Amino acid sequence: MPDHSLLDIPSARSGTLASLRGRLAPTRRYVCGETRAADFAQPITATRVAELFDQADRVFADELAKRRTSAAGLVGATAEHAARALNYMHQTSKRLTLCDDAKLDNVLELTLRLHEEDIPGDLIETGVWRGGMTIWMRALLRALGDNTRNVWVADSFSGLPAPDPTLDLRDAIWAHVMTSVQSLEASLDDVKEAFAYVGLLDERVRFLPGRFADTLPSAPISQLAMMRLDGDWYESTWDALDALYPKLVHGGYAIVDDYRLPTGCARAVDEYRSRHGIGAPLIDVDRQTVYWRKP
Numbered sequence: 001m002p003d004h005s006l007l008d009i010p011s012a013r014s015g016t017l018a019s020l021r022g023r024l025a026p027t028r029r030y031v032c033g034e035t036r037a038a039d040f041a042q043p044i045t046a047t048r049v050a051e052l053f054d055q056a057d058r059v060f061a062d063e064l065a066k067r068r069t070s071a072a073g074l075v076g077a078t079a080e081h082a083a084r085a086l087n088y089m090h091q092t093s094k095r096l097t098l099c100d101d102a103k104l105d106n107v108l109e110l111t112l113r114l115h116e117e118d119i120p121g122d123l124i125e126t127g128v129w130r131g132g133m134t135i136w137m138r139a140l141l142r143a144l145g146d147n148t149r150n151v152w153v154a155d156s157f158s159g160l161p162a163p164d165p166t167l168d169l170r171d172a173i174w175a176h177v178m179t180s181v182q183s184l185e186a187s188l189d190d191v192k193e194a195f196a197y198v199g200l201l202d203e204r205v206r207f208l209p210g211r212f213a214d215t216l217p218s219a220p221i222s223q224l225a226m227m228r229l230d231g232d233w234y235e236s237t238w239d240a241l242d243a244l245y246p247k248l249v250h251g252g253y254a255i256v257d258d259y260r261l262p263t264g265c266a267r268a269v270d271e272y273r274s275r276h277g278i279g280a281p282l283i284d285v286d287r288q289t290v291y292w293r294k295p
């Protein structure tokens with residue numbers, strides 16, 4: 001059953017940032033869940049993370065020996081740092097996005113700018129988990145009275161694929177540590193239901209279920225104004241850039257959620273940018289996420 005108190009997003013063609021924030025406050029509360037970090041069922045301790053890194057040292061012993069480092073050394077994370085990151089992901093069942101206020105605000109501000117500057121194109125997130133960020137994108141467009149853009153929702157809808165350790169060993173180590181805490185699995189039905197609950201499951205929301213390598217190259221997307229990548233691994237990031245960056249219009253935004261995650265994500269971005277001569281500066285959103293504007 002849709003929640004009618006959330007359905008009513010007042011729409012205005014020339015919304016200021018402050019009014020847009022105000023009108024979308026109920027949607028923000030919805031995607032963030034009503035409960036926060038204080039409600040962790042069982043916080044993961046730094047000691048437990050240190051144990052998981054020790055296990056990873058044994059699982060990836062040969063590769064780590066070649067590199068003369070440890071699992072924690074290779075991902076560049078201390079147990080305390082990793083415990084904080086993992087605890088953030090280990091949220092209560094109500095949360096629909098792992099993104100915090102800074103990341104939601106970033107998408108809000110950039111979408112408003114695209115709208116005001118009349119930059120054409122759809123929005124996509126690759127790696128949506130329970131869909132909260134894409135619900136936020138659709139709500140923003142609704143609030144702006146923008147009914148021309150699609151929001152593309154791309155995911156396996158069966159959790160993070162096992163990373164290929166030969167592409168980036170840090171992906172495999174981080175997966176080993178992380179999956180003991182959170183599988184990041186949400187089905188297509190779960191995500192559709194979350195959209196429907198706030199009345200945002202309409203013809204402007206388009207789903208791309210499956211591995212990025214299989215779905216993105218043939219997706220019927222003509223042009224993008226915003227691509228938000230949140231697939232964690234080297235391969236997931238590379239596949240999304242390779243298939244979608246050519247469709248990003250000039251003046252459009254590429255946002256990379258996991259750039260400073262201790263995985264191969266940043267290497268995929270750096271390699272892609274260097275191969276294609278992309279010099280637009282990376283702008284920090286928070287301690288993990290960056291974006292740039294296609295010149």
Ligand SMILES: C[S@@+](CC[C@H](N)C(=O)[O-])C[C@H]1O[C@@H](n2cnc3c(N)ncnc32)[C@H](O)[C@@H]1O
Pocket residue numbers: 096097098099125126127128129130131132133134154155156157158159160161184185186210211212213230231232233235236
């Ligand atoms: C960190 S979660 C995304 C979080 C989400 N953006 C949010 O707002 O909470 C990563 C997601 O990426 C998906 N994913 C990662 N690599 C993928 C791939 N190669 N193909 C399809 N889905 C992938 C996983 O299924 C998972 O749902």
